[in-house]
Amino acid sequence: MEPVRIIRSRTLVLPRENVDTDQIIPARFLKTTDRRGLGKALFSDWRYDAAGAPRPDFVLNRPEAAGCRILVAGDNFGCGSSREHAPWALVDHGFQAVISTRIADIFRGNSLKNGLLPVVLDAQSHARLLAAPGAEVTVDLEAQTVSLPGGGTAAFTVDAFSRHCLLNGVDELGFLLSQEKAIAAYEGAR
């Protein structure tokens, strides 16, 4: 995994609340046995009409969406299914951070394991980002801050261990494997 430290990008604003993982990637794309190449299915039913043509009014299809690596969405992003295909699709499309006022538990955990930074902000800072689509923003994982349009920064927190893993580009499985002695001792004592 590539280390994540500073993400600088224009924002893509999707001002909807409760964006569930079925919207992020519909279930019919889950028949794959691969984790790659899912970016084309991202937000598929919002992005394409029944004939497969891009819907021009959807934010991701607008010319200014190109190159945006920070997604700003409404409250409770990523609710619903546990499908890790959701962060796989977001990452494959090019997103590196998702900003909301609340991010669903399983989606948050899945994102952290794929180098997609889940950022939860206070309502006021979040509202400033929602009101300024395309703003140039810096997310600093080391400092745990987001720069806000019009000046100032907002603070966020990421669990210390997940932060360490992201900053150093290491995955959690390595840490768990290193616990073998403790795991064996636990099993032996039951």
Added chain:
Amino acid sequence: MAERGEARTLFRKVWDAHLVRPETADTPAVLYIDLHLVHEVTSPQAFSTLRERGLRVRRPERTLATMDHSIPTLPRDGAGRWPFVDAQAEAQVRQLEKNAVDFGFELHGLGDEAQGVVHVFGPEMGATQPGMTVVCGDSHTATHGAFGALAFGIGTSEVGHVLATQCLLQRRPRTLAVRVEGRLGAGVSAKDLVLAIIARLGVGGGTGQVIEYLGPAVRSLSMEGRMTVCNMSIEAGARAGLIAPDDTTFQWLSGRPRTPRGRDLEAALARWRALGSDEGASYDREVTVDASAVAPWITFGTNPGQGIPVDGRVPDPAREADPAARGTLEAALRYMGLRPGQALLGQKVDAVFIGSCTNGRLEDMREAARAMKGRKVKVRTLVVPGSHRVKKAAEAEGLDRVFREAGAEWREPGCSMCIAMNGDDLRPGQYCVSTSNRNFEGRQGAGGRTLLASPLTAAVAAVAGAVADPRRAAEGA
């Protein structure tokens, strides 16, 4: 760890008993997993990770697999082939078969008499037991909390973690007590109760929390009803939902393939009886619900929290003070093609789906059959048992005949139209009263419109061809 003698919740007892390493400021807890349930959709990439890194499945005997999401619910064709929706679905099923052989764990696949929807299957096997930690790459794993197990859904990376180490890294969630006083009225089921609870908490209201359901109305639920309630905990955003085990639990588990027997069972029962929350144990948050005030519930929107009593009216976005909430409601009504203030009773529907890990058990089949007996359905109605055991038991009672004579389709077990991966789906714009758990946009097929409800409400809708009040059917039966 909790201090000695401190009053502990059910959740805390199970959590503490599975700590390989407690959490610190720098590292999450290392939590031991007793049972890992596996299905075809969220596991292939995890096995790829194991292969890439030269790892084995650390505890094959704690790994138990079935197939449910992408499989057909129609029987084999004349040539003995399963009618998969496409080659990709079949390849996914074959991959799980290969993984089970290569890594040496138990799989009950297509054609196996124990196969079923994973959250119906696990309890039926007696694999889910009180006090266990249970995980699965599926958000409805909370179902198993009905047995007093700490059960939650995980992503595919974590599926790999459990396969390789039998452990997960977890921060301890907060606790939420949902106390249900009183008793449910006639025609009102566990599904109505949990939909009403989700409407109260909100679709994200349980985020970061584990729910314990308590109170007399929960105690009087059957195991099927308890599984329905715990199953939908995730629809309020909660990590898990638990109910303390009692005699109802122990009787249900008795004699199942993996339930302990003889002396082992006696020892297990002694442990299981001590699991309930201690007198005076405290929760981070408590909510009380009056069961007698819960009506048959139905959703009108595009998340499970957007529900109303079946005889209620669709809310008016103009009355929402908060602009974000107003926008959410407007978007939902637009998608659903419903008007503010309209009644749902009499709303025409195009299809009815009865099944899923929420309502695909024998009791659910009986409820649906009660409303269909001697009547005809007016719309396409799919009745999909949650497992082969459910199917066999329902057929032994003649329920399949009731459904067939009513004009409904009696299918093979699977997730079917709950997730619409296997070809069982809606056409754009169609309305479906569904006993499943999610009414998200396109969940039952692109453009499909889902109204979540109980098996009884779904069955009366099938007969009426429109949303109808199940209380009348309950009185008339």
